[in-house]
Amino acid sequence: MIRETSPETNDDATATAVITAGDYLNKLAGESIERLCREKLDSGVKRLVVDFSETEIINSIGVSILLDVIDSAKKHDAKVVFAELREDSRELFDMLGLTKHVTIV
């Protein structure tokens, strides 16, 4: 069952923020993630980890918002890490070029 969850953050002393994406990365969830990422970047975070372990579906709006996060991170000299990607999500990001701008773990 697809459910939307609020992203969660876990900060540590090395200026890394972990943001957990929900199960469906659409406009609503994407905007929450983007808002949270911007807050973290503005507060000096240099490494943004987006955890996709719960994410089953990512639509075009979700992709576009992730591109915005990548763009914002570049402007803040920060790195974006995509973690726990499912195979189909990874294929989608490869196909659209997102993986060229992030580190996959």
Added chain:
Amino acid sequence: MIEQQPKLIHAFGALAELGQEVANKNNFQETIRTSLHLVSGALGIMRGGVARYSRFGRELNMLAVRGLGDDFPLSLSLCMEDERQFLANGLNAIEVASARVLPFFQVYSVSIDAKGIELLVPLIIRDEIVGAMFLGEKATGEPYSTYEIEIICAMGRHVGVAIAQRNLMAEIERRAEENRKLFDDLRTTYHDTVKAFAAAIDCKDKYTEGHSVRVGKYSEIIANELDWTADQVEGAATAGYLHDVGKLTVERKIINAPYRINAKESAELNKHPAVGFEILQPIHHPFTDVPLAAKYHHERLDGRGYPDGLIDREIPYIAKLVNLADSFDAMTTDRPYKARRPAGDVIDDMRRNAGQQFAPELVVAFMRGMLRELAGDAKEKRFRRLLGREYMEAEGLTTTLRSALNELRPTSEMTRIDP
């Protein structure tokens, strides 16, 4: 093509979502913002913007932007040549690299190059430019392929339709507002004309100066007490203002006779309701009963009125209302042959004649309005303004009104309530 299949499936999904977004008629700004996300997310486009075209200013005004930063112009001007070329291009993407010759790309080359804008898609609906999409480089860093450009153009048509729909709605709203103002102007003109007529009627009769205006105001008070709609109240007031318009054709010496007029003069005077009807009938009134009020405002429930001796149900309701207002004013103003009657007498007269001359529920409404004002429950002191403070403060008036109201029971069997 086979290896491009997942990309196509993803892009078509975005196209379907875009169609739904445009059809949903959500908030326009939000629709455009979502559309830009869908186009960008469909093909992994790093940055871009959607602008609406203003034909009059010949400007592209940004509605939504992604990643273009604060220094990208929010409004971009086109010259006639740009406009002509964009139209000639149709709904096809223009590759910036091969269109440098156009004045538009020369004027904005710094901004366009700084943001890596690679494609400009004019949004053309029914041979008119409605907007444009600016699209930057893809996240893959690869150039746009032919089929990707086709997908972008297909999505552009949806975005163009959304903008064209919005433009159309704005035009409809503008025209509706224009019509509303015209209607208000017409209504004001109509009211002014009605009041001018009432003043003209009243000028003819030096003894009952202001009679038509007062009857208009009393009619309005009764209609308000009956909880009629604003339009109906306005109609009642208009009927009151114009009820005596037929008197314009009656000789001044008869109207102003300082004695009780004889039978011949009376017959002449009694023609005024029918004449009034003839005058008012050809005019297209916003309120249909106005001519009928003029014609029948001297009819009585018991059939002893004129010109046709109609009985209760045969008399238009508005005429019954104006009849009461007219009679009340006749009783409460000085006439050449008779001084005005004390307030208590007038109330008593109305009570006694309820069901004979007057519709009882109208008498009740009228008295209730008067009592409310005396009790201080009315917003305006309209009776006091029309009758004078002293008259309204006559001793025992409140008691007389209460007693009359207690006695009166609207006889619904006799009268029709609906206006």
